[in-house]
Amino acid sequence: MAWFLEIFCLLLLALAVSAECTSPAQRKAWHKLTNAEKSAYINAELCLMKTPATLGLRGAKTRFDEFQSIHQLQAYSTHFVGSFLPFHRLMLHAHETALRNECGYIGYQPYWQEQLDAGKFSRASILDPVYGFGGDGSRTTGCITNGPFANYTNSLGPGYEITNHCIDRRINDAISAFSAQSYIDACLAMRDFETAWPCIEGQPHTGGHAGIGAQMGNGVSSPGDPLFYLHHTWLDKVFWDWQAKDKAARVMKVGGTNIGPDFAPGFPPRPASIPKPTGADGDPGKVTTLTHVLNMYGNSPNKTISEVLDIQGAYLCYEYGEP
């Protein structure tokens, strides 16, 4: 009788688990995509850039801008805090969902395996002018001069400003060395969320942002460069790799302060006209908890941190292909 009950319970458990995430979406490394897959992603991003804004967010003219808004409005409450990785995870998912639902994209969000290009971003194949994001900015104007995004007018940024400008870059190969495997290995070796998160937000996060520079190097307006999504998806994979090393113990772990700094290097100061986000929404105190609310400003439903920690759970359902 006991064995029968046991098998019955196991069956129920298997059903419950499989009902949640049976066929996870495949997020692949950019360099592993076929040229057709690369073009499909780029064309979907171009489509978001042509689709008028619908949410009434400050200064945003297109759907692409509205994702940049989420980041601009909350820069000081989503960096240097425990929600840094969960917040960017949900933002990536919201962007991926918009590409699929609003722009007919049938793939998933790819990531940039930056280790392969660490120390030599200027030669990275992801900057290809045809099957990539175009190259460095001009030394005179700063604007990218080739590639599919060369003529896009950013309406938001730099920083909190609302100005029309080109997508600009200023590649720094020396700083791009922060994306090296050795730094990733150091983060994967951390034992707690409270040490792994700042490690990932440290060198690897800086490598991709400051290595590309200009708009990407701006802590507030960086999603104005479409490379932002490929960079942060890579960091999301690093976070997941860390979680999956001991999934049972780590998948529901979060912590650290929820109070961002008043000022940080690389982050232009917030003007008084933009209200300071509390950063503690849903938390009972000054520590980031599972009930912390991630605000997507209408680009997707808000979610709590507990809902996005498992990428194969009830809300998110994806996995990372190896590079």
Ligand SMILES: *[C@@H]1O[C@H](CO)[C@@H](O)[C@H](O)[C@H]1NC(C)=O
């Ligand atoms: C950008 O504009 C220039 C000048 O009008 C044009 O030659 C080029 O093809 C455009 N590039 C794209 C990707 O639309």
Ligand SMILES: *[C@@H]1O[C@H](CO)[C@@H](O)[C@H](O)[C@H]1NC(C)=O
């Ligand atoms: C999302 O969260 C913010 C902050 O708590 C809240 O002001 C907003 O109303 C929420 N939006 C939705 C659609 O629930």
Ligand SMILES: [Cu+2]
């Ligand atoms: Cu960010």
